[in-house]
Amino acid sequence: MSAMLLIEQALNGLQYGVMLFLMAAGLTLVFGVMGLINLAHGSLYMVGAFACAGVAAVTGNFWLGLAASLAAAAAAGAIVELTVIRRLYARDHLDQVLATFALILVFSEGTRWLFGSFPLYLDIPAALAGPITLPGGIEYPLYRLVLIGIGLAVAAGLFWLIGATRLGVRIRAGEADREMIAALGVDISRLYTIVFALGAALAGLAGALVGALQSVQVGMGEPVLILAFVVIVIGGIGSIKGALVGAILVGLTDTLGRFLLPVAFGTFLPPSEATSIGAALASMLIYILMAGVLVIRPGGLFGRA
Amino acid sequence: MRRETLLNLVIALALLAVPLAAQALDEPFAITLATKVAILALAGVGLNIALGLGGMVSLGHAAFFGIGGYMMAVLATPVQAYEPLMTWPIELAGTKSMPLIWLGAVVAGAVGALAIGALSLRTSGVYFIMITLAFGQMLYYFAISWPAYGGEDGIAIYVRNGFPGLNTLDPLHFFALAYAVLLAALWLAHRLGGSPFGLALAGARQAPARVAALGIRPYRLKLAAFVLSGAVTALAGALYADLNRFVSPSMLSWHTSGEIMVLVILGGVGRLFGPVAGAALFILLEHFLGGISEYWQLFLGLILLGIVLFARGGLIGTLAGREVPHD
Numbered sequence: 001m002s003a004m005l006l007i008e009q010a011l012n013g014l015q016y017g018v019m020l021f022l023m024a025a026g027l028t029l030v031f032g033v034m035g036l037i038n039l040a041h042g043s044l045y046m047v048g049a050f051a052c053a054g055v056a057a058v059t060g061n062f063w064l065g066l067a068a069s070l071a072a073a074a075a076a077g078a079i080v081e082l083t084v085i086r087r088l089y090a091r092d093h094l095d096q097v098l099a100t101f102a103l104i105l106v107f108s109e110g111t112r113w114l115f116g117s118f119p120l121y122l123d124i125p126a127a128l129a130g131p132i133t134l135p136g137g138i139e140y141p142l143y144r145l146v147l148i149g150i151g152l153a154v155a156a157g158l159f160w161l162i163g164a165t166r167l168g169v170r171i172r173a174g175e176a177d178r179e180m181i182a183a184l185g186v187d188i189s190r191l192y193t194i195v196f197a198l199g200a201a202l203a204g205l206a207g208a209l210v211g212a213l214q215s216v217q218v219g220m221g222e223p224v225l226i227l228a229f230v231v232i233v234i235g236g237i238g239s240i241k242g243a244l245v246g247a248i249l250v251g252l253t254d255t256l257g258r259f260l261l262p263v264a265f266g267t268f269l270p271p272s273e274a275t276s277i278g279a280a281l282a283s284m285l286i287y288i289l290m291a292g293v294l295v296i297r298p299g300g301l302f303g304r305a
Numbered sequence: 306m307r308r309e310t311l312l313n314l315v316i317a318l319a320l321l322a323v324p325l326a327a328q329a330l331d332e333p334f335a336i337t338l339a340t341k342v343a344i345l346a347l348a349g350v351g352l353n354i355a356l357g358l359g360g361m362v363s364l365g366h367a368a369f370f371g372i373g374g375y376m377m378a379v380l381a382t383p384v385q386a387y388e389p390l391m392t393w394p395i396e397l398a399g400t401k402s403m404p405l406i407w408l409g410a411v412v413a414g415a416v417g418a419l420a421i422g423a424l425s426l427r428t429s430g431v432y433f434i435m436i437t438l439a440f441g442q443m444l445y446y447f448a449i450s451w452p453a454y455g456g457e458d459g460i461a462i463y464v465r466n467g468f469p470g471l472n473t474l475d476p477l478h479f480f481a482l483a484y485a486v487l488l489a490a491l492w493l494a495h496r497l498g499g500s501p502f503g504l505a506l507a508g509a510r511q512a513p514a515r516v517a518a519l520g521i522r523p524y525r526l527k528l529a530a531f532v533l534s535g536a537v538t539a540l541a542g543a544l545y546a547d548l549n550r551f552v553s554p555s556m557l558s559w560h561t562s563g564e565i566m567v568l569v570i571l572g573g574v575g576r577l578f579g580p581v582a583g584a585a586l587f588i589l590l591e592h593f594l595g596g597i598s599e600y601w602q603l604f605l606g607l608i609l610l611g612i613v614l615f616a617r618g619g620l621i622g623t624l625a626g627r628e629v630p631h632d
Contacts, residue, residue, distance in 0.1 A: 037431045087614055093431055094362050098570050099613040101563045105606030113600050226442045226559065229435040237431065280450045287443035291424050294436065298427045 009259045017251025018151025022206035023228040024243040026199025032238030033174045039100040042221025043107035048073040048204025049211035053120040062125035073204020074197045081196040119215035236303025257285040309625040313578040336476040343483040349569045349580025351537030357575030359530040360510030365441030369535040371557030373410035373542025378552040403468040414539020422531035448554040459553025573619030582620045
């Protein structure tokens, strides 16, 4: 095992983490402001990926596809908020879970109906294809490096939006006391639609960006959704900072665990056993991390509870 | 007789009548469908103990359903392969006997629920939902990456396990078993609801602070209910694995958790026969919508959405009205 390979894997983990952050940020915003648990967030990720793949296939331009993914996911989010989600704010979590589970069925089967069951492929734009040589002589795919950059830029933009703009003030006020800001004359239902569409757009962006690395298929959003939940539990619900730290922690733990555990077991077990035990344990590692955080801080690292 | 009691009786008799009629008409597939209803209803009865009585929205019950299923495979595959289950520290043979497998499933489900519940119940509300979901997913990925029991492909058990005095390969006999287990679980859930434990649990759901003020720790109460709930769902998993003679990680997938929850809600949360009515409706929808369109889950989603938004209380709530307070 060389140090170069380790750095490469760490970068992969970072890239995975910032993409998880895009998912988790929307979820945690929607929960923080509206008190809603949204299982259909993964569907918005899928919508973004399909919109990007569809537009890129027709126009041949990845960037147009990326713009389309933002627009499609935001539009889908706004429509869903106006028709369904809006009726759920006053309901208990059970109703929210069920209604959004129903939305997943509608989105998944609807997409299967439109695009068929076969995965679509989305090519990495030509300008970003191929590796780049980092200082120290490490060859690393340029596209993944760009993803890290985009993810960190979006994170910075989000911190600015929440911390320094009028919309951000309203969002934070909505988290603190929704009756009061409604009484102060803020159109709360419009604010909710905007926040939901913003979260949806972030999910759609993540779906499109990751879609170019993997295949674009129905159900692709669900594993990511559950990982985003793990991220939120680790970071603390409603905290954007927690989502960022949690996402990078989960990304690094998962990627490095899959890389290092089989190697570690290999030092005292025969190779085939080491691989299978290492892989099985690595697949559980982030959940063990989550359990550990729960034992020490039940409210998450940056939670209020 | 209360309207709901009457309705429960009708549901129980209808579920019994369908396979008998199917036997007379020589339609074995309908018997299998009715067996599936009984087994899924059993899983729902398990979830309903946590959800309805304890107010714990667990989105990870597929974990226990799958643990039950895999326990069946763990015990039955050594017999199939003519190998001992383990040789160290003691020599132990596998078994094809359903009562022993059920015992194994219930114990494994209870242990799993104790571990997951002890961690998850440190939190509440939306955290609890996400954490149960995450732990369920953990087992799912473990089952996929662990090669001993087929990994992603699952494992087939060629001959259905036996029950003393019955021919379990006869669909009607197997239905009778599943139905009897379901009735026993319903009886247990009914007795639980009226017992001091059940009343304290209902108190912990409605007003945890008051229950704590009375000197009862809600945490222990909820954990006990969660363990019981997981054990019943694991039993359903063992039966389901025997019905299909096949176990795969899909039993552990979070879609299964969602489906068990959906059928409890379709029937009515916290209603004794809610899971039975819900499972019947779910299987009927699956069967008939599935016959109309390949994309039947789209319509299932729309129907579910309509029920959640406009028909709260599920099937039993719609037919029997609001829950009557206890006498």
